Amino acid sequence: MTKLQLILDQLGSHIPDFEKTNPVVSQSTIGWQIDNSLLVINNVVDRLKDSDSKNYKWxxxxxxxxxxxxxxxxxxxVRVPKSVKPIDVATIEELKxxxxxxxxxIADIPTLPANSYFTHPFFGDxxxxxxxxxxxxxxxxHLKIIEDILNK
Incomplete structure (x- = not known):
């Protein structure tokens, strides 16, 4: 779990740059990249928590x-699914x-049954x-995209 927490810390460190963009790299701002990543994390964990582990089948x-x-x-x-596509530009406070x-x-994940699951649109359960x-x-x-926005 610590690797995911460290990656999340890296993502959070870019919040001050949320308005920056580089059209050569992406049409989206750094804030959009962060927002999408956070929406995905929070939605996936919500789905894991809500799932019935007895129904999981590999x-x-x-x-x-x-x-x-x-x-x-x-x-x-790949097109971003609507459920994790930021609609409005998030503010710094909203991103925080x-x-x-x-x-x-992320801290709650270790408390979940091993077969809690979510359904990914391409990867399945x-x-x-x-x-x-x-x-x-x-x-x-998304961190790579952010780094490219900042460095190109």
Whole structure:
């Protein structure tokens, strides 16, 4: 869990730059990148908490296997689901509030049954261990975009 918390700390460190953008890298601001990441973390943990672990069933998924092998999300290939697409530009205060909720949610993950799960639109059902992998991967993806916005 500590790796995910460290990644979350990195994400939070970019909140002061929330208005910065670089159209060569992304049409979205750093704030949007942070907001999307926090929405994903909080929604995934909510789904894990709400799931009935008795209903979890592992299924083979070629997309999940491919992304696990490469351990990277290709840029610009996937549309953001509406449930985690920031609609308005979040303020610094809103981002800080979502960040604190994400910290609390991440701290709650170890208390969940191992087969608590959420359904990813491409990867299918992910129980706790693969869900943590996904949250790290997704957040690192947005951190790379943020770094590129700042450095290019």
């Amino acid at each position: 299924k083979f998924n070629k997309y999940r296997i491919l992304i696990r092998i490469t351990n990277t999300i290709p840029r610009g290939k 509030t979502k960040l604190e909720l994400a910290r609390k949610n 992910l129980n706790v261990k693969p869900a943590i992998w996904f949250l790290k991967l997704h957040t690192k993806h």
